[in-house]
Amino acid sequence: MIVRESHPKRRTLRVVTFRDRPDLLGAVAAWKNVWPDFLLHGQEARRRFGEARKAFPDFFLFLVDGAGRVAGSGFAAPLAWAGTAETLPEGWDGALLQSLDDHAAGRAPTAACALSAIVAPHRQGRGVGRQVLAALRDVAASHGLGALLAPVRPTLKSLYPLAPFERYIEWKRADGSPFDPWIRLHRSMGARVEHIALCSMVVRAPLRNWEQWTGLRFPESGPYVVPGALCPILVDCDRDEALYEEPNLWMIHRLA
Ligand SMILES: CC(C)(COP(=O)(O)OP(=O)(O)OC[C@H]1O[C@@H](n2cnc3c(N)ncnc32)[C@H](O)[C@@H]1OP(=O)(O)O)[C@@H](O)C(=O)NCCC(=O)NCCS
Known part of the structure; x- marks a missing residue:
C-alpha cells in the first residue's frame, strides 16, 4: 500500500511500510558501510531490533523511487513519553526497550522514537534525508502521536572523536547554523534540543x-580512537x- 507521496512537487519518492513490503528490507541490508561494524553488536536493545520491526511494521518505512528502487529508509517505534526532558529514555537502547515494554504492557503511545534513518549511499547529499525525516514525522502524526523523538547520532562527530560531545554539538558554521549536518537538518525541520544522552548505545565485547x-x-x-566511533x-x-x-x-519534533 502506498502511504503517501513524500515529495508532492516532484512526486519522485513514495513511502511504503514494512507491513506492506517486508521484502524491501533486503535492499537496505545490502547497503555497505552504513554503520561501523561494532554498532551492530550492541547490548540487549540491538539484539531486539527485529522484534521492534515485527511489533511496529507501520513505523518501518521505505522511500521508493519510480523504478521501485529503495532510496532511503526510516525506522521508528511508538512509546509512552510523559513529554519532558526528564522522562526521555536514557538513549537509543532505552527507547527501543521501552517501546517493546510499552507494547507488551498495552500502554498507549504518545510519541514515536526514530531508531534509524538511512539514505542509499549513492543518493546521499541530495535531500533524501529530509524526506526520510518528513516521512517519520508524518507516520507519527497520522497515528495521533504528539512528537517524533530523535536520539541524533551526529554524522560528522566520528571525524572529531576527541572533541567533548557537549562542545561539538555547539559548534556553528559561519551562518550560525549547527556545524553538524544531521543536527542541522533536524533543526531546520523545527526540532529542538532537549537533552544530551551521554550513554545512548552501549557496546561491551571481548577484545577479539x-x-x-x-x-x-x-x-x-x-x-x-576507532573508526566510526563518536568517542574513544x-x-x-x-x-x-x-x-x-x-x-x-x-x-x-513536536507535531501539531
Ligand atoms: C545522515 C543521512 C540520513 C543524511 O541523508 P542525506 O540525504 O545525505 O542528507 P541531505 O541530502 O538531506 O543533507 C542534509 C545536509 O547534510 C549535508 N550532508 C549530507 N551528507 C554529508 C556528508 N557526507 N558530509 C557532510 N555533509 C553532508 C548536506 O549537504 C545537507 O547540508 P545543508 O544543511 O547545508 O543543506 C545519510 O547521510 C545517511 O544515510 N548516513 C548514514 C546513516 C546515518 O548516519 N544516519 C543518521 C543517524 S540515524
Whole structure:
C-alpha cells in the first residue's frame, strides 16, 4: 500500500511500510558501510531490533523511487513519553526497550522514537534525508502521536572523536547554523534540543571481537580512537574487553 507521496512537487519518492513490503528490507541490508561494524553488536536493545520491526511494521518505512528502487529508509517505534526532558529514555537502547515494554504492557503511545534513518549511499547529499525525516514525522502524526523523538547520532562527530560531545554539538558554521549536518537538518525541520544522552548505545565485547570489527590491536589498557566511533572506546586488557558508550543528542519534533 502506498502511504503517501513524500515529495508532492516532484512526486519522485513514495513511502511504503514494512507491513506492506517486508521484502524491501533486503535492499537496505545490502547497503555497505552504513554503520561501523561494532554498532551492530550492541547490548540487549540491538539484539531486539527485529522484534521492534515485527511489533511496529507501520513505523518501518521505505522511500521508493519510480523504478521501485529503495532510496532511503526510516525506522521508528511508538512509546509512552510523559513529554519532558526528564522522562526521555536514557538513549537509543532505552527507547527501543521501552517501546517493546510499552507494547507488551498495552500502554498507549504518545510519541514515536526514530531508531534509524538511512539514505542509499549513492543518493546521499541530495535531500533524501529530509524526506526520510518528513516521512517519520508524518507516520507519527497520522497515528495521533504528539512528537517524533530523535536520539541524533551526529554524522560528522566520528571525524572529531576527541572533541567533548557537549562542545561539538555547539559548534556553528559561519551562518550560525549547527556545524553538524544531521543536527542541522533536524533543526531546520523545527526540532529542538532537549537533552544530551551521554550513554545512548552501549557496546561491551571481548577484545577479539573489537579487533575483528576495527582491524586494530589493543596491546594495553586505555582509551583508543576507532573508526566510526563518536568517542574513544575504553580497553581493559585485564578483563579482555572494551566498552563503547555512544553519546547522542535528544532532539524533539513536536507535531501539531
Ligand atoms: C545522515 C543521512 C540520513 C543524511 O541523508 P542525506 O540525504 O545525505 O542528507 P541531505 O541530502 O538531506 O543533507 C542534509 C545536509 O547534510 C549535508 N550532508 C549530507 N551528507 C554529508 C556528508 N557526507 N558530509 C557532510 N555533509 C553532508 C548536506 O549537504 C545537507 O547540508 P545543508 O544543511 O547545508 O543543506 C545519510 O547521510 C545517511 O544515510 N548516513 C548514514 C546513516 C546515518 O548516519 N544516519 C543518521 C543517524 S540515524
